[in-house]
Amino acid sequence: MSWSHRFCNLFRRRKVDAEAQEELQFHFVARLEENLAQGMSPEDARRAAARQLGGALQAGEKARDADLLLWLDTLAGDIRYGFRNLLAYRGITAIAVLSLALGIGANTAIFSAIRAVLLRPLPYRDPGRLAMLWLDNRRLGLHNDLTSYPNYLDWKNSRVFEDMAAFVPTDVILTGFEEPARVAAVLADWNLLPVLGVSPALGRNFTAAETEPNRNRVVILSHGLWQRQFGADRHVLGKSVEINGTPSQIVGVMPAGFAFPDKDAQMWMPLALSPRARANRNGFFLSVIGRWNPGVTRERARAEMSAIGARLETQFPDSNKGYGVWVVPLLEQVVGTMRQALYVLLGAVAFVLLIACVNVANLFLGRGAARSREIAVRAALGAGRRRLVRQLLTESAVLSLLAGGLGLAMAYGGLRGLVLLAPKDLPRLDEISIDGAVLSFTLGVSLLAGILFGILPAFRISRVDLNESLREGGRGMAGGRRARLLRSALTVAEVAFSMILLTGAGLMMRSLLNLRAIHPGFRTENMLTWRISPPRTKYRTGPEIAAFYSALLERIRALPNVRGASATTDIFLSETPNSGSFSVEGHPDPPPEQQIEATTDRISPEYFRTMEVRLVAGRFFDQHDSAETTPVAIVNETMARRFWPGEDAVGKRFKFGDAASPDPWLTVAGIAADMRRQGMDKPARCETFQPMAQRPASGMTVVVRTASDPARAAGPVRDAARALEPHAVFFARSTIAEQIGDSLSQRRFETLLLGLFSLLALVLAAVGIYGVVYQSVAQRTNEIGIRVALGAQKASLLRMVAGEALTLVGLGAIAGSLAAFAISRTLSSFLYAVTAADPLTYAAMIALLAVAAAFASLIPARRATSVDPVHALRYQ
Amino acid sequence: MPNHHNDRLQGTLDLLVLKTLACRGSMHGYGITLHIERISEDILRLEEGSLYPALHRMSQAGWLRAEWGASEKNRRARYYTLTAAGRRQLAQEEKSWAQLTGAVNRVLRFT
Numbered sequence: 001m002s003w004s005h006r007f008c009n010l011f012r013r014r015k016v017d018a019e020a021q022e023e024l025q026f027h028f029v030a031r032l033e034e035n036l037a038q039g040m041s042p043e044d045a046r047r048a049a050a051r052q053l054g055g056a057l058q059a060g061e062k063a064r065d066a067d068l069l070l071w072l073d074t075l076a077g078d079i080r081y082g083f084r085n086l087l088a089y090r091g092i093t094a095i096a097v098l099s100l101a102l103g104i105g106a107n108t109a110i111f112s113a114i115r116a117v118l119l120r121p122l123p124y125r126d127p128g129r130l131a132m133l134w135l136d137n138r139r140l141g142l143h144n145d146l147t148s149y150p151n152y153l154d155w156k157n158s159r160v161f162e163d164m165a166a167f168v169p170t171d172v173i174l175t176g177f178e179e180p181a182r183v184a185a186v187l188a189d190w191n192l193l194p195v196l197g198v199s200p201a202l203g204r205n206f207t208a209a210e211t212e213p214n215r216n217r218v219v220i221l222s223h224g225l226w227q228r229q230f231g232a233d234r235h236v237l238g239k240s241v242e243i244n245g246t247p248s249q250i251v252g253v254m255p256a257g258f259a260f261p262d263k264d265a266q267m268w269m270p271l272a273l274s275p276r277a278r279a280n281r282n283g284f285f286l287s288v289i290g291r292w293n294p295g296v297t298r299e300r301a302r303a304e305m306s307a308i309g310a311r312l313e314t315q316f317p318d319s320n321k322g323y324g325v326w327v328v329p330l331l332e333q334v335v336g337t338m339r340q341a342l343y344v345l346l347g348a349v350a351f352v353l354l355i356a357c358v359n360v361a362n363l364f365l366g367r368g369a370a371r372s373r374e375i376a377v378r379a380a381l382g383a384g385r386r387r388l389v390r391q392l393l394t395e396s397a398v399l400s401l402l403a404g405g406l407g408l409a410m411a412y413g414g415l416r417g418l419v420l421l422a423p424k425d426l427p428r429l430d431e432i433s434i435d436g437a438v439l440s441f442t443l444g445v446s447l448l449a450g451i452l453f454g455i456l457p458a459f460r461i462s463r464v465d466l467n468e469s470l471r472e473g474g475r476g477m478a479g480g481r482r483a484r485l486l487r488s489a490l491t492v493a494e495v496a497f498s499m500i501l502l503t504g505a506g507l508m509m510r511s512l513l514n515l516r517a518i519h520p521g522f523r524t525e526n527m528l529t530w531r532i533s534p535p536r537t538k539y540r541t542g543p544e545i546a547a548f549y550s551a552l553l554e555r556i557r558a559l560p561n562v563r564g565a566s567a568t569t570d571i572f573l574s575e576t577p578n579s580g581s582f583s584v585e586g587h588p589d590p591p592p593e594q595q596i597e598a599t600t601d602r603i604s605p606e607y608f609r610t611m612e613v614r615l616v617a618g619r620f621f622d623q624h625d626s627a628e629t630t631p632v633a634i635v636n637e638t639m640a641r642r643f644w645p646g647e648d649a650v651g652k653r654f655k656f657g658d659a660a661s662p663d664p665w666l667t668v669a670g671i672a673a674d675m676r677r678q679g680m681d682k683p684a685r686c687e688t689f690q691p692m693a694q695r696p697a698s699g700m701t702v703v704v705r706t707a708s709d710p711a712r713a714a715g716p717v718r719d720a721a722r723a724l725e726p727h728a729v730f731f732a733r734s735t736i737a738e739q740i741g742d743s744l745s746q747r748r749f750e751t752l753l754l755g756l757f758s759l760l761a762l763v764l765a766a767v768g769i770y771g772v773v774y775q776s777v778a779q780r781t782n783e784i785g786i787r788v789a790l791g792a793q794k795a796s797l798l799r800m801v802a803g804e805a806l807t808l809v810g811l812g813a814i815a816g817s818l819a820a821f822a823i824s825r826t827l828s829s830f831l832y833a834v835t836a837a838d839p840l841t842y843a844a845m846i847a848l849l850a851v852a853a854a855f856a857s858l859i860p861a862r863r864a865t866s867v868d869p870v871h872a873l874r875y876q
Numbered sequence: 877m878p879n880h881h882n883d884r885l886q887g888t889l890d891l892l893v894l895k896t897l898a899c900r901g902s903m904h905g906y907g908i909t910l911h912i913e914r915i916s917e918d919i920l921r922l923e924e925g926s927l928y929p930a931l932h933r934m935s936q937a938g939w940l941r942a943e944w945g946a947s948e949k950n951r952r953a954r955y956y957t958l959t960a961a962g963r964r965q966l967a968q969e970e971k972s973w974a975q976l977t978g979a980v981n982r983v984l985r986f987t
Contacts (some may be wrong), residue, residue: 020950027928030947
């Protein structure tokens, strides 16, 4: 053959192929007719024709595979052929694409969340070298505790860290605008921005000199605050704003997107500490961020800082005994518990996709029955086994890419929902987007899924026995015992997978219910809470401030619809609450590392009555507890049990600091029941409360118990406060119910997602069961017809069909339970008051699967019972 | 396309096809098979696996002309006819076949 011919053929290949195929088809048909004419039975005629034709093209196909261009050309042909086939089996294709798309979509959504939250670098220079440094408070078992200024200076001597910067997140009142506004601000050492490696977009950073006390105040604004409050005015630099009543000069504006330590922060100001504060090793109030040297690992950073911590412990036992240093890479700190949750969810969606793949593989195996004839003809026309497998896999790939496209669209929609549903304080979730990495992930997952679900049917279907399948006229493949066994095994696997997911979701749901059922120890309904502060310029001394709150509460109580009002420094406790070590009268002071800290809150006399906290012993505060009377305190049950076990704590005395400290002795006036103040899943710690009249505090939360919807009381409360003090500052209005809800919101979100995914898995598994049972009924129409003819009752037919479905589910549930039991240990940190082996959850989920299986076999069962024996027997 | 292992055998197939077409004019592949089977009284059975590649090869070589036409039962079939080059090839093949069989016969008759 000449090169010109060969070259032309490359382009003519399609036509040549088609013609060759048509020519052979003609030959096959002509031979068949001839055989029939000679009196052969149709089966024999077909077999003989096929045998003679066999191998006709095999040689040609092999020769073609050798050439890359031809290989590509074949691929294009296969893809076209695949499309044609997918169109020919529209129903199956639609189901397959839909279930795969759901699986791929879920994976894409969770992956883009993982990418946004865990994989994308933080927006700082070389962020992998940034870490938070905390006081490792072994006394409280608290890793992330605040440190003191002298400690900070000693930490800075570390040779692993290039630099460190201390900061204090705080709230300031911004005045000079229409209404005083409360703004989250950060007091920071001058080198905070250099450590982060970010410069202001406008203006400059503050200087080291500006962190000296009693200097002119300066401030850097966030991009958002600059836009909102200053109209994005480029001439804002040098202007003055009033912060906490003191004029401060604006020296810089940060670039958009800068949010350190979190999204709330709107201002950065020099941390100008007094010489006394700088010398106080017992004043723990600083957060520290550091940048370690290039090439340093976190292990080395940890080891070095632990050594420094240990040295400080021996050097300054009074202040540092029991305190180490805790190093957390910044990304880990920002992401927090999200990491584990996201990986659990990724595992869940991987199972969903696996189930979808099994489902589609099953569908394809079933379809193989209908296709066996077509495959046999192709094999007869000389397609080798490898060629057939390749064709079938190409078809799967086409299908999975279609599903990938649809899944991407679903993920896009789903992510919007996800972000809407997500609690607002989840870090970095708002930065979610579908980018190149996510697209590649989707593509990869789609192809992988295509191979996963395609490989088994491809090998199964391509193993055609020409005689067998042509003779059986299409019933051969799926009707075979082995094929049916295979499909049943696949169904059992998918039931097992969904059982794993369902138990995971069930356990988390039970944890959530357990948490919701917990009584927090105080009233939660109809409780309005609002942080209200008097202007500092007008109320300077303790008694003035205490008098302000007394008068305010008096006015609020006079409002209609209000059942009670009181004030407290904090209703709930943060991770690092105000607390201190203390000395109990008559007990020797324990060594510092064994000291336990107690929280210190100040309350108005009626606080516990407003909150409806139970009095265990003694009395609550009243109007008689004043600056002139004996200093008193109320302790909670946990503290009473711990320090006065077996005795009556009421009347006993303790003081903050050691026995020699200048603080006054506090007499325990009463014991209050424990409250869950650090989230519903955390037990109470040692807590103390003092009357605000004896120890006033300037920023307090006002709690108002209302007769009806607490939101409706907000307006009157504000008016009452304004009438008393026009310059009072209000912020963080909320209700107790909302705040408890917030503390559960991340858990609720995770449970919701896991629940959704396991529901998806359940539906997919049900579709799988339906498919297998339906097929089996269809294949057994004959047998059923005979049974009916022999007088079988409907009930026994139903038993037969449902029995098959339930056997599959039973086996799947057993396998799934075992696997779930092994896996659910990874969930243990998400569980509350329920073990990973909770029998109730397992039983409930097995029941759920059984119900799903019953529904899935409903239609096949109806079909079985409506079989007409006459028709069925003729069906052959 | 790889060369056949046995040029002589291939030559035989070519010869049979060329000769058939020379006698019967235009024919489709199946017709060629039938003709050869009938005339040889079923001793020669053509493998379709070699026939169609051979027809294709000979068309490419310009010995045959292929065109689509209607079969006896009015189906679309590809008909082959001999070209002038084909006739020359036939003559040459017949000659070399006669030489070959003559030679073989002489060897066989030698006692």
